Amino acid sequence: MTLESDYGMPADQGYAQQAPPLDQWQFDPYLQWSMQNISAFLPVHVIPHGPRTTEFGVRPLDLDAMQIPHPWEDRSATLAEVVAQTNTDGWMIVRGGEILGERYFGAMLPQTAHLLMSVSKSLTATTAGLLAASGELELDRLVTDYVPGLVGSGYDGATVRNLVDMRTGVHFSEEYLNESAEVRLLEEAIGWAPKRHPEVPDTLLGFLATLHADGPHGGAFDYKSCETDALGFVIGGATGRHAADIMSERLWQPMGAEFDANVGIDSVGAGMFDGGCSAALRDLARFGSLFVSGGKALDGTQVIPEWLVEDTFAGGPDSRAAFANAVEPTLMPGGMYRNGFWFPGESGDVMLALGIHGQMIYMNRVTGVVGVKLSSWPTPQNAEKLFWTVRAFETISGALYRGEV
Numbered sequence: 001m002t003l004e005s006d007y008g009m010p011a012d013q014g015y016a017q018q019a020p021p022l023d024q025w026q027f028d029p030y031l032q033w034s035m036q037n038i039s040a041f042l043p044v045h046v047i048p049h050g051p052r053t054t055e056f057g058v059r060p061l062d063l064d065a066m067q068i069p070h071p072w073e074d075r076s077a078t079l080a081e082v083v084a085q086t087n088t089d090g091w092m093i094v095r096g097g098e099i100l101g102e103r104y105f106g107a108m109l110p111q112t113a114h115l116l117m118s119v120s121k122s123l124t125a126t127t128a129g130l131l132a133a134s135g136e137l138e139l140d141r142l143v144t145d146y147v148p149g150l151v152g153s154g155y156d157g158a159t160v161r162n163l164v165d166m167r168t169g170v171h172f173s174e175e176y177l178n179e180s181a182e183v184r185l186l187e188e189a190i191g192w193a194p195k196r197h198p199e200v201p202d203t204l205l206g207f208l209a210t211l212h213a214d215g216p217h218g219g220a221f222d223y224k225s226c227e228t229d230a231l232g233f234v235i236g237g238a239t240g241r242h243a244a245d246i247m248s249e250r251l252w253q254p255m256g257a258e259f260d261a262n263v264g265i266d267s268v269g270a271g272m273f274d275g276g277c278s279a280a281l282r283d284l285a286r287f288g289s290l291f292v293s294g295g296k297a298l299d300g301t302q303v304i305p306e307w308l309v310e311d312t313f314a315g316g317p318d319s320r321a322a323f324a325n326a327v328e329p330t331l332m333p334g335g336m337y338r339n340g341f342w343f344p345g346e347s348g349d350v351m352l353a354l355g356i357h358g359q360m361i362y363m364n365r366v367t368g369v370v371g372v373k374l375s376s377w378p379t380p381q382n383a384e385k386l387f388w389t390v391r392a393f394e395t396i397s398g399a400l401y402r403g404e405v
Contacts, residue, residue: 023194027378034115038264043191044262048253050253054299066079071391083392085388086358086388086389088375090281091281092281113262115277115278120274122287124232131250149233150208153211154212154214164340165221165338167219186272204229228340232272256299291351312339319338349366367401
């Protein structure tokens with residue numbers, strides 16, 4: 001079952017022929033190859049799929065010529081043009097368990113495990129939610145109850161809920177282009193970048209233990225990758241097992257994943273759950289479909305409790321206020337962040353899983369549409385590419401809902 005085509009994009013878009021240098025793999029000309037081959041040059045922990053694979057139906061639609069309005073300028077482009085202009089490695093549209101469009105470009109294939117960057121956060125937060133649903137983890141308990149190695153750090157006094165909603169007071173810079181920002185120092189700690197700062201510890205937990213708080217826990221939304229790495233250790237502390245194995249058993253296998261996923265690990269095997277997961281496009285569509293179907297897999301198996309899905313869409317009593325008071329601009333007025341997902345507007349019916357360099361899962365529970373896009377933007381962030389992709393999924397979603405395609 002494959003729906004594949006090529007929009008005429010060059011086949012040599014920066015693909016490397018061998019493993020890239022450690023200080024260059026996140027840049028052209030290596031980036032596109034690196035995003036699809038992390039396990040070839042960095043250590044990973046496999047997230048196995050199980051013996052059961054849930055199956056999609058297939059109803060291919062011709063969506064290429066659909067006009068997609070620019071997010072803020074008075075112009076539009078066809079879907080094919082938007083895809084070509086946003087460094088796309090693969091995309092899918094799914095509704096009602098049917099694949100309506102599926103495309104791969106360059107060397108990417110249906111089985112390719114593509115680096116998800118911060119879409120990893122949504123997978124990890126969902127895994128934590130499943131443990132909360134089973135009573136094995138309490139979201140209102142202290143992080144340090146589960147991770148004694150963080151006692152005396154900035155995480156003192158923070159709850160697990162603060163982690164999944166990005167509302168701790170821990171100081172952590174997400175300046176991706178600043179090699180001295182904590183988000184880049186974290187990569188040195190896990191071995192994803194050369195050690196330029198000798199004071200940085202050689203393990204992920206050791207690095208997290210050096211972080212300090214510069215504000216209250218439970219206050220304004222403040223997006224920080226370190227929160228989800230701490231959450232990975234919380235999952236491990238609550239279960240006594242590696243968080244990747246728990247993700248496999250509680251989420252990946254129950255939803256009927258078709259392929260193994262994986263997560264990058266440090267020198268002692270700890271997972272980089274803030275952005276180190278890699279997975280295939282179709283399995284991300286399976287994951288997204290859970291949230292537009294009340295937590296059910298494609299074959300009707302209840303994977304996520306319906307109350308957890310509802311809690312995610314509804315948010316907490318002050319989630320939107322916390323988001324409005326965000327430390328950094330979100331470019332999503334009226335939105336919120338809840339349980340590892342972004343909500344770009346006030347309706348609460350559309351949520352996103354997002355990762356730098358153009359990774360996205362779009363989930364619309366009113367239209368039932370799930371859109372997935374995996375990309376290799378040459379820069380970590382690009383507002384036009386991000387919001388034009390969202391607009392593309394919104395446009396397709398609305399047209400499907402109205403019966404126009």
